[in-house]
Amino acid sequence: MMSLLTALQATQVEALPEDAAAAEPVATAANAAAPASLDLLDLVLKASIPVQFIMLLLVVASIASWVIIFRKRAVLRRAAREAEQFEERFWSGAELSKLYSGATERGRTLGGSEAIFEAGFREFNRVRTRRGVDGRAQLEAAQRAMRVTTSRELDGLEHNLELLANIGSTAPYIGLVGTVFGIMVTMNSLLASNQQVGIKDVAPGISEALLATAIGLFVAIPAVWAYNRFASGVERLAVRYDAFAEEFSSILQRQAHVDD
Template identity: 70%
Template structure:
């Protein structure tokens, strides 16, 4: 047993000082190399083929345009909600309709939302009421038509550019996939003249191609989220406009009966 133990100790004998120093240097040089092996997005884009670069530029433009629309649309919808809250507070506070109409029809004053619907309906109601012998039902129908037309214009303004967000959200992944497929085709075509293909040979080209899919998702995800959120807000405003039109129609109907 003693010769066997001696042989084992000799096998696990510590490395000489020179060997240990060389191993330490190898580890020290390998660490920075591993740190530099991360994904260099700019290098991947610059080394990609022309069609893939065109796809990336197109997706970048779509992403920037989407974010511009998102910020603008948020500001517009928030302002519409605030204006609707303020006007409903004035409307249901007991103010006279004539005073509200005079304030809404002032010159050089930009109105929108519920106030514009009120102004359009009350203006048409007064115009028809000035005619002699006009039935109250005709007055009410005229006011309702004016309010529907104004509400449609207001909703059209709120829905402006939502279609662009929907298109970006639905098309961008496919555009990125097209760039990826094209890049992979170029990568495999370059292997035709290579006798021995390895992962190291194929990996750079595939990485350049997959960045197109990543860019497509980067453009699509915010656009889809914003479209769903803004479409829901527009739908709520539409319901709010319809409810106000019905309530105001009831008030105008009572006013028409009093005039008779």
């Protein structure tokens, strides 16, 4: 009886190392099943030459779009601020001749509403000095000058917006071209190996190819958003310039009538 109990105790003690040994393969399998981290730089370096060229092209387009975004943001803010400041002086009751003298000072760069005012008032005074010219001709000349200046101001505000729109609309398609090239290169290399392949053999090449599409989307989204925002800002300034030109035309019309 004592020998039987001793044998049972020995059996229980020896079962513990077996359980620990059985737990080791489970832990190893769990570690193997953990997903590997995605190394984007490694994907770029291992991509084919056409895909790398397309990625480089997208990076250059992204840099250009961000340069345009920051510059255009500063330009539109300055234009809105200058228009507000001049219109405050204009409607404060200051004399037109004093405003014109201040606008024509040397070393000053005119823009926005002030440039429209300067062009209209200059043309109005120039035509008024001619003999036999009625008030309607003076007003029409001033309005033409203001329309030309308004068009020039808006053209400056819209500068590079077309490039921003082109980047936003074409970047996804350029990235898709890189994806197509990447998949083609991957498939050709696997077919040339004449070996049975699995998902582990295809996945790296597909990941490299899809990275080009992802870069294209990251380039396009900020460009499209910025274009829509800046286009709305330019449109608001255009409405503001047109309204100021109409109001100034009314003032010149009354002044031409008094002179007549």
